[in-house]
Amino acid sequence: MRSFERKNIKAMEGYTPGEQPEAQSVIKLNTNENPYPASQSVADVLKSLDIASLRRYPSPTARKFREVAAELHRVEPENIIATNGGDELLRLLLTTFVEVGESIGVADPSYSLYPVLAAIHDCSVKRVPLTSGWELPDDFAEKMNAFGVKLTFIVNPHAPSGKLIQAEELAGIAQNFDGILVIDEAYVDFVDPEKNYNAIELIKRFDNVIILRTLSKGYSLAGLRFGYGIASTNLIEPMQGKTKDSYNMDAISQQLGIASLRDQTAAKLTWKAVRDERSRMVLEFNRLGLTSLPSQANFLLVEIPDGVAGGAEALYQIFKNEKILVRFFNEQRLKNRLRITVGTPEENGALLRVLKIAMNIQV
Ligand SMILES: Cc1ncc(COP(=O)(O)O)c(C=O)c1O
Numbered sequence: 001m002r003s004f005e006r007k008n009i010k011a012m013e014g015y016t017p018g019e020q021p022e023a024q025s026v027i028k029l030n031t032n033e034n035p036y037p038a039s040q041s042v043a044d045v046l047k048s049l050d051i052a053s054l055r056r057y058p059s060p061t062a063r064k065f066r067e068v069a070a071e072l073h074r075v076e077p078e079n080i081i082a083t084n085g086g087d088e089l090l091r092l093l094l095t096t097f098v099e100v101g102e103s104i105g106v107a108d109p110s111y112s113l114y115p116v117l118a119a120i121h122d123c124s125v126k127r128v129p130l131t132s133g134w135e136l137p138d139d140f141a142e143k144m145n146a147f148g149v150k151l152t153f154i155v156n157p158h159a160p161s162g163k164l165i166q167a168e169e170l171a172g173i174a175q176n177f178d179g180i181l182v183i184d185e186a187y188v189d190f191v192d193p194e195k196n197y198n199a200i201e202l203i204k205r206f207d208n209v210i211i212l213r214t215l216s217k218g219y220s221l222a223g224l225r226f227g228y229g230i231a232s233t234n235l236i237e238p239m240q241g242k243t244k245d246s247y248n249m250d251a252i253s254q255q256l257g258i259a260s261l262r263d264q265t266a267a268k269l270t271w272k273a274v275r276d277e278r279s280r281m282v283l284e285f286n287r288l289g290l291t292s293l294p295s296q297a298n299f300l301l302v303e304i305p306d307g308v309a310g311g312a313e314a315l316y317q318i319f320k321n322e323k324i325l326v327r328f329f330n331e332q333r334l335k336n337r338l339r340i341t342v343g344t345p346e347e348n349g350a351l352l353r354v355l356k357i358a359m360n361i362q363v
Contacts, residue, residue: 012119019325027350029341030325032299034220039266045259058251061240065257069228072261073200078233081240082249086186086214086227087113094121096243097180098150105144105152107136109333114153134161134293141176151180157187160339162295164191167199174206183211187297189218189271200230207232217298219260219267226257274298278342284352288359299341309358312338322354
């Protein structure tokens with residue numbers, strides 16, 4: 001058969017998503033989903049859906065959702081765009097603001113979808129390595145300027161380390177960087193409130209900052225595919241009015257998205273439960289002699305020395321044989337680590353039991 005792919009598409013590798021087994025019995029600690037279900041108010045809206053309402057097209061701009069999100073974040077609805085998962089926002093950012101042939105910047109390592117989106121758009125990726133302490137180098141913005149990148153991504157809290165960068169450091173980068181700074185806050189809901197982290201204000205100070213949010217993690221709706229962007233109108237309007245699909249958010253998603261953002265109380269309970277378990281797991285790992293980077297996300301990047309259960313990849317396989325999925329990345333800085341999503345106390349307990357057996361510790 002002939003190939004009709006564009007040259008860059010033919011040359012590229014697709015994104016490899018984490019394993020998504022169909023069996024419910026598998027303990028899934030590999031794709032950073034929230035271990036608790038979405039709130040009862042979301043379930044109620046879903047149950048009361050009127051099939052006849054689906055006859056009509058939905059709001060093309062997710063108008064009501066934008067109002068609700070704007071109120072929550074103390075911005076205007078014009079500062080919000082709703083997208084089919086955060087991933088759609090990332091794609092829109094490239095197709096709207098980056099010329100084919102230009103380059104984008106990433107802190108390395110980070111979310112492995114960024115280079116894939118760049119390859120689809122036929123633009124190159126400039127990588128600035130994180131320091132040995134998994135931090136951004138002080139001259140991050142200057143380095144990106146020297147590369148001439150049009151747009152750069154920073155995940156905060158960082159994935160896969162979980163490290164949090166304070167908003168003022170981000171402000172410094174926004175100030176010094178000549179292109180668009182995407183602050184990917186996919187995991188921000190799990191940040192300890194005591195950190196007083198809030199980067200939303202940056203969109204009022206800088207016209208080159210856009211913040212990504214998603215309902216996939218904090219609001220337990222990864223299956224729904226709902227994300228949004230927060231930025232000044234020079235960034236929102238071109239995507240909202242020109243480059244997104246005309247009806248990118250279906251009617252059901254819009255209703256569930258609204259219900260989920262409105263029920264902050266229920267979502268916050270899950271964030272607290274995840275934070276509590278995160279702290280407990282850090283202690284449990286430490287007790288076993290294992291260390292993880294300080295995480296403000298719903299996962300821990302745990303170092304697995306080669307002497308422990310044969311190393312990270314072998315341990316990943318041991319967990320898998322016991323129907324527990326975690327994430328192993330076969331990459332330079334990550335191959336001696338496992339990224340483990342924080343689950344329910346029962347799920348985490350099961351993981352610890354298997355770990356202790358693998359380490360020959362009596363359980
Ligand atoms: C760093 C980061 N950004 C964005 C996303 C996008 O999430 P979604 O498309 O489910 O909203 C993810 C999902 O895993 C992620 O890890």
